Amino acid sequence: MSLGDYLRLLRARRRGVTPWEIEEATGLTKGLYRQMEQRYRAMGDDDSIRILADYYGVPFDDLRWRLDWSRKALNRTLLALALDQRPLTLHLWNGQVATGAVVWWDLGAVALNVGGDEPLIVQRHAVERWSPRLAEAHATHDGAGEEDAEE
């Protein structure tokens, strides 16, 4: 689960406190929290993550490692593996592991051919980590999911 997804989950557990209220309570720069939650690329730095870890009462490391597993990074891997027709393994938040060829993906979900007639539709916000992990893959892609929703 990317940092943004995890922050959204934590916020949901706080009964939906708004990003603006969090920014006001923590003193974060205006708009930063919303960007950390919603942008597909890694947003935020150690200082802002530490502030949010204090706010939510979770360990700093539990937030920090997620910054390196952004949605954008998953896009690169999905693209490369789809082009090479190599299988992808997704480690999901509930402990489930799904391995298979990428059928399609968009901004919200990934369809994996895990065997059988029907693909498994995995919600991207449930993806904790994946393998193989590719730092940089092919440069451009015309399919869905390559760009940020707001970029």
Next chain:
Amino acid sequence: MAENLWALREQKKISVATLANRAGLPIGLIMEYESGQRGIDPRHLGRIARALYIEESNIKLQSDPRPGAAPLERQPAWEAPRGAPPPPPAPPASAPPPMRSRERPVRPRMEPRPSRPPRTPIPPRPSQLLHLENVLKRLKMTVAELEAEIGKPIAGLDRGAFSTLLKDLQVKMRETPLPTRHRAYLPESVDEFEGRYLTAAQAAGDLLHFTLFDGTPATGVIVGFSPYSITIRDAAGAEITLNKLALVSYRKLAGGQEPVR
């Protein structure tokens, strides 16, 4: 106290030409006013005063000649010297008038410049080719159709022409928005491909098995979905709305198949 025009002009440190230009009067007329050959026409007085930024009353209507200056002379009319042959008879009205001395002489025709060698067309950038490919995909057009539309082959276009073509196609693309184009507002919301999948599953009445974050399973057919939730009807006929954020995964179940945990 009124002063001579030439004195006022020199005080302002401007030339006769500048004064004439500012006042909108012929330069020769200004010179005649300054030399005293002619009194300033009252109709021109205001213009000259404004051009010099002074009051009309400051200007003498009849200037005294500048001390030591030769009287302004006009070019005398041409007269034939004594004993010279009489001038030629006037040409007929249809003939072109003879060239006057003030007209510019005809310049000798310049040698034509050697023509530049034709420029080598610059080929389009690879990014332009890729962009065209993507735009055609969006417009659901083939290269052949595009070539028929523009009336020339794509291969013959240089970089500039390619750029113009891409601009035109982008305008066309904006004017024909694709109904499937969709971008999720929030990351967990239903996006394009998942939307298609859910729509097809709903239309077919497929049975889906959902796994939630807390481990709760849910199985049913799709009644409907919104960007942030999916509503299903379970075997007992109860409708359950599942929040997208609470979902981990889901999958269609074949007839009689057990849910995958």
